[in-house]
Amino acid sequence: MIITSVRLLNFRNYVDEEGQFVKGLNVIEGPNGAGKTNIVEALHLASLGKSFRVTESKNLIKNGEEKARVILSLVKPTKTEIDITLKGNQKYILVNGKTLPKVSMLNEYLHTLVFSPSDITIFEASPLTRRDFLDEQISYFDKTYLEVRKDYEKILKARNEHLKSEEFDEKLHEVYTQKFVALGLEITRKREAYIKKLDNALSNSINEMTKRRIPLRLEYQNSLKSRSSEEENVKVLLALKEREKVLGVSLKGPHRDDLVAFIGQNKVATHASQGQKRLLSIALKVAPYELIENYHEKPVVILDDVLSELDATHQELLLEYIKKFKQVFITTTKYALNAHAIYEVKANHISRRIE
Numbered sequence: 001m002i003i004t005s006v007r008l009l010n011f012r013n014y015v016d017e018e019g020q021f022v023k024g025l026n027v028i029e030g031p032n033g034a035g036k037t038n039i040v041e042a043l044h045l046a047s048l049g050k051s052f053r054v055t056e057s058k059n060l061i062k063n064g065e066e067k068a069r070v071i072l073s074l075v076k077p078t079k080t081e082i083d084i085t086l087k088g089n090q091k092y093i094l095v096n097g098k099t100l101p102k103v104s105m106l107n108e109y110l111h112t113l114v115f116s117p118s119d120i121t122i123f124e125a126s127p128l129t130r131r132d133f134l135d136e137q138i139s140y141f142d143k144t145y146l147e148v149r150k151d152y153e154k155i156l157k158a159r160n161e162h163l164k165s166e167e168f169d170e171k172l173h174e175v176y177t178q179k180f181v182a183l184g185l186e187i188t189r190k191r192e193a194y195i196k197k198l199d200n201a202l203s204n205s206i207n208e209m210t211k212r213r214i215p216l217r218l219e220y221q222n223s224l225k226s227r228s229s230e231e232e233n234v235k236v237l238l239a240l241k242e243r244e245k246v247l248g249v250s251l252k253g254p255h256r257d258d259l260v261a262f263i264g265q266n267k268v269a270t271h272a273s274q275g276q277k278r279l280l281s282i283a284l285k286v287a288p289y290e291l292i293e294n295y296h297e298k299p300v301v302i303l304d305d306v307l308s309e310l311d312a313t314h315q316e317l318l319l320e321y322i323k324k325f326k327q328v329f330i331t332t333t334k335y336a337l338n339a340h341a342i343y344e345v346k347a348n349h350i351s352r353r354i355e
Helices: 036-048 103-108 117-121 127-141 145-164 170-210 230-238 241-247 274-286 288-292 312-324
Strands: 002-011 014-020 024-029 067-075 079-087 090-095 112-115 216-221 258-263 300-304 327-332 341-346 349-353
Touching (some): 002 036, 014 349, 024 036, 036 067, 036 079, 090 103, 112 274, 127 258, 170 274, 274 312, 300 312
Parallel strands (some): 024 327, 024 341
Antiparallel strands (some): 002 014, 002 067, 067 079, 216 258
């Protein structure tokens, strides 16, 4: 798939701007604060229906305006148009002129993998950051996953509210717990299966990037026992009832799990150098390409101000590695790349540089 154009109307700092893109490496250049990231943010919005920077869609609407619109065209292999209108936190999505029933269906048309400076700390960040990363990646392969996670979040909220209730009911608690465990185990098992595949892909990616072999492995630290039955997990949770009532939270479940990386026997978070963590973070983001090649079409890669976080050696390794991808977008403050197309962002305007 190739993104051919995007039009932004009252999106972030843009009133009405359009960019035409090409296959291969697209470099978006401009000073800090010019709106480079806003462009690739719109691409990601058309892929997953959400920003990789903010949680509320209303923050994507230009100040003083009621709504924003992103119209993206791509070839896959036939032409497809994704049209998203944002009004407050509501989204109205059309694909080829027809209403899309669910936001989660967007990634059937466009896949993006985004890497931004904040991702460099993925191994040092909170477990929530790593769980969100996992869930986003799994959704590319499993079209039902996001719906299962939404159902889990709903039952988690209901269960926690009931734990805090002064009118606590034993039977209702058991019903909540049974549903909670069923959904939790489904998420846990899907995450474990994905990590098993990702582990091999990550090793391939980091070895190809660095041109040497690194004994890297991933481990999923789960609180529900995936090899045990639902009944056994329910029994364990019910035994925690009094403690959970005091704390008002569910003490086990995929919302408390974590993804941990090791080099040999040492944790990356505590033993790897900053340079190693940065490169491993990049490898973790691009490793799904190894998997996607065996499933659906490969996604578009977005590297948002990544080069500024790498030394010259690692920049060279990364740029060599991404040559094998169909389409890549890189934002940067200073152009120094051999790109297929360069775009300048200045004064809220996007223009293609003619070399």
